[in-house]
Amino acid sequence: xxxxxxxxVRISFQGILENKSRALLTMLGIVIGVLAxxxxxxxISGLDRSFERSMSFLGKDVLFIGKYEWFSNQDWWEMxxxxxxxxxxxxxxxxxxxxxxxxxxVMARRVDVARGDNSLLGVQLRGTTPxxxxxxxxxxxxxxxxxxxxxxxxSRVAVIGADVAQGxxxxxxxxxxxxxxxxxxxxxxxxxxxxxxxxxxxxxDNQIIIPLGTYTRIFSxxxxxxxxxxxxxxxxxxKEEVRGVMRRIRGLRPQDKDNFAINQQEAFETQYKAxxxxxxxxxxxxxxxxxxxxxxGIMNIMFVSVKERTREIGVRKAIGAxxxxxxxxxxxxxxxxxxxxxxxxxxxxxxxxxxxxxxVFPSTMPVWLGVLSVFLAVFVGVISGIAPSFKxxxxxxxxxxxxx
Amino acid sequence: xxxDALISLLGIxxxxxxxxxxxxxxxxxxxxxxxxxxxxxxxPSGSGKSTLMNIIGCLxxxxxxxxxxxxxxxxxxxxxxxxxxxxxxIGFVFQTFNLLPKLTAxxxxxxxxxxxxxPREDRLEKAKQALTKVGLGDRITHKPNExxxxxxxxxxxxxxxxxxxxxxxxxEPTGNLDSKSGVEIxxxxxxxxxQGNTIILVTHEADVAKHARRIIRLLDGRIEHDxxxxxx
Numbered sequence: 001x002x003x004x005x006x007x008x009v010r011i012s013f014q015g016i017l018e019n020k021s022r023a024l025l026t027m028l029g030i031v032i033g034v035l036a037x038x039x040x041x042x043x044i045s046g047l048d049r050s051f052e053r054s055m056s057f058l059g060k061d062v063l064f065i066g067k068y069e070w071f072s073n074q075d076w077w078e079m080x081x082x083x084x085x086x087x088x089x090x091x092x093x094x095x096x097x098x099x100x101x102x103x104x105x106v107m108a109r110r111v112d113v114a115r116g117d118n119s120l121l122g123v124q125l126r127g128t129t130p131x132x133x134x135x136x137x138x139x140x141x142x143x144x145x146x147x148x149x150x151x152x153x154x155s156r157v158a159v160i161g162a163d164v165a166q167g168x169x170x171x172x173x174x175x176x177x178x179x180x181x182x183x184x185x186x187x188x189x190x191x192x193x194x195x196x197x198x199x200x201x202x203x204x205d206n207q208i209i210i211p212l213g214t215y216t217r218i219f220s221x222x223x224x225x226x227x228x229x230x231x232x233x234x235x236x237x238x239k240e241e242v243r244g245v246m247r248r249i250r251g252l253r254p255q256d257k258d259n260f261a262i263n264q265q266e267a268f269e270t271q272y273k274a275x276x277x278x279x280x281x282x283x284x285x286x287x288x289x290x291x292x293x294x295x296x297g298i299m300n301i302m303f304v305s306v307k308e309r310t311r312e313i314g315v316r317k318a319i320g321a322x323x324x325x326x327x328x329x330x331x332x333x334x335x336x337x338x339x340x341x342x343x344x345x346x347x348x349x350x351x352x353x354x355x356x357x358x359x360v361f362p363s364t365m366p367v368w369l370g371v372l373s374v375f376l377a378v379f380v381g382v383i384s385g386i387a388p389s390f391k392x393x394x395x396x397x398x399x400x401x402x403x404x
Numbered sequence: 405x406x407x408d409a410l411i412s413l414l415g416i417x418x419x420x421x422x423x424x425x426x427x428x429x430x431x432x433x434x435x436x437x438x439x440x441x442x443x444x445x446x447x448p449s450g451s452g453k454s455t456l457m458n459i460i461g462c463l464x465x466x467x468x469x470x471x472x473x474x475x476x477x478x479x480x481x482x483x484x485x486x487x488x489x490x491x492x493x494i495g496f497v498f499q500t501f502n503l504l505p506k507l508t509a510x511x512x513x514x515x516x517x518x519x520x521x522x523p524r525e526d527r528l529e530k531a532k533q534a535l536t537k538v539g540l541g542d543r544i545t546h547k548p549n550e551x552x553x554x555x556x557x558x559x560x561x562x563x564x565x566x567x568x569x570x571x572x573x574x575x576e577p578t579g580n581l582d583s584k585s586g587v588e589i590x591x592x593x594x595x596x597x598x599q600g601n602t603i604i605l606v607t608h609e610a611d612v613a614k615h616a617r618r619i620i621r622l623l624d625g626r627i628e629h630d631x632x633x634x635x636x
Contacts, residue, residue, distance in 0.1 A: 003518075003521050003522070003523055003524065004518070004519075004521050007518045011518075014506070018506050311502070312504055314502070315502045315503075315504060316515070316519075317463075317487065317490075318461075318463060318490060318496050318502075319490065319491060319496065319515055319516040319519065319563065320487050320488065320490050320491020320492070320516055320519040320520065320567075321487060321491075321519050322483070322484040322487040322488070322519075323483055323484060323487070324484070325519065397463050398458055398463050398464055401463075401498070401502065
């Protein structure tokens with residue numbers, strides 16, 4: 001029995017080799033299908049990873065209180081007209097509730113920075129307190145973060161993002177070096193670990209952190225202020241608690257609407273999930289489409305092949321090939337074409353994923369998806385090969401031998 | 405001559421439906437064939453000789469009648485059983501050779517053994533022997549288009565022989581050959597008969613039919629004459 005199966009495999013393989021270019025063209029649809037599904041998976045895995053990385057500095061147990069909602073369909077003017085956040089809200093929140101473990105206050109603006117002939121325009125400058133390290137999840141790669149003493153005394157020290165370090169100091173060690181922020185000289189005391197970008201949106205890489213005390217002295221006590229609140233316990237309850245405290249601070253009556261926004265990392269996740277779904281959906285759509293088209297192509301070519309080889313089928317039947325053997329021969333041929341196409345697609349996808357990994361963002365091709373896509377290809381082979389194979393198996397040997 | 409019947413056909417009928425009309429290709433054929441017989445089946449076209457060949461060759465089933473082949477009831481068999489009996493007991497030689505063009509002579513001859521599930525080494529060995537037997541031992545790696553007509557037919561005979569079948573069915577084996585090659589092929593068939601094979605020959609050429617020891621003439625789906633020559 002094993003001999004028979006093996007020989008059927010060999011005969012099917014020969015069938016493909018006899019028509020190389022035709023088989024190759026037929027494979028294209030399947031190749032594209034497998035390529036689409038695996039590359040889509042790679043893309044999503046990369047997005048996941050970079051999303052997680054760039055989200056990590058937001059922290060899951062942190063609320064961000066500010067004037068504006070991050071994602072909302074609220075009227076912008078309504079938000080614009082809310083009262084500004086105040087620098088002392090952080091202390092008030094911490095004092096008012098046990099749920100609040102820690103708070104940090106962040107002010108931010110765009111600045112131009114320079115060192116010698118190197119300059120960077122539109123860098124995000126953040127003024128904040130040492131507690132920032134508790135309310136965010138950034139890692140200091142070199143040097144250290146700002147201290148309470150530096151905050152109180154308004155020291156001109158700066159912690160810079162990886163891209164800023166690269167832009168100003170290239171490959172030299174920036175620690176202890178001086179740089180100008182909006183014309184004011186600062187000393188670099190730390191560099192934040194490189195985070196990578198998420199769709200070029202938010203990243204610490206292009207930011208500079210200075211003590212809040214320094215910020216308020218040099219720039220302004222007014223403007224964009226955000227209070228980061230690290231909380232304990234259930235996020236939903238904590239959010240309600242903090243909201244209550246904020247309403248009290250603002251002196252809102254029960255019928256008044258909130259005139260502040262409490263944001264969470266979740267908001268980004270919701271957005272991100274929508275993006276992910278769109279990418280995944282597109283990938284699945286392309287995959288299904290190309291597999292269906294590819295499958296039809298293979299069915300067509302198999303019908304042609306059966307027709308062309310009618311006489312061969314007749315001969316094989318006359319000398320003793322049974323129906324199942326003929327069926328197997330043609331079915332295996334279709335499966336082989338699809339399997340080869342699947343593997344080719346997988347190979348291309350692997351190459352593609354390496355390119356994405358290198359030039360777009362760190363990503364890996366999910367192994368399970370690769371295996372699944374090859375199985376899918378084989379499945380297409382079975383589905384599209386079955387009708388032509390049955391036709392071949394059911395041929396009448398006398399008619400087939402007479403066929404010209 | 406042995407007395408046991410190898411093949412016995414009894415009241416074989418074959419009816420085709422052509423449009424609304426019924427055509428009786430065979431209208432009751434009784435025929436007994438013993439081992440090591442050498443038979444020619446002759447008859448004008450439309451006499452039913454092709455149909456009879458197809459039924460004896462287990463390519464087709466009779467509409468009525470019984471067909472016993474070496475103790476097996478062929479008329480009761482399904483498709484796969486027929487394939488099996490063709491594989492084990494019958495060697496076909498066709499007018500148009502019917503070799504697979506992409507395969508070498510050796511691969512062509514090996515083919516029936518694949519379907520008989522013979523291990524690879526045995527297969528190649530037997531295929532080589534069969535090719536040597538028909539005088540093509542030095543042509544085993546040639547493809548059909550690299551061989552002459554006579555050589556192709558010899559490959560086909562080797563393919564028919566390789567399973568050591570009970571009968572060899574040759575359908576106009578010289579029909580596509582020049583007379584010299586035809587003579588060679590008939591010599592090989594005669595030789596096979598001398599070695600104990602049972603051969604059934606379908607032909608309309610009297611010269612070819614003469615090689616046989618028994619000549620059956622068909623007319624309108626019936627056996628008209630059944631002449632036995634005495635073996636000398």
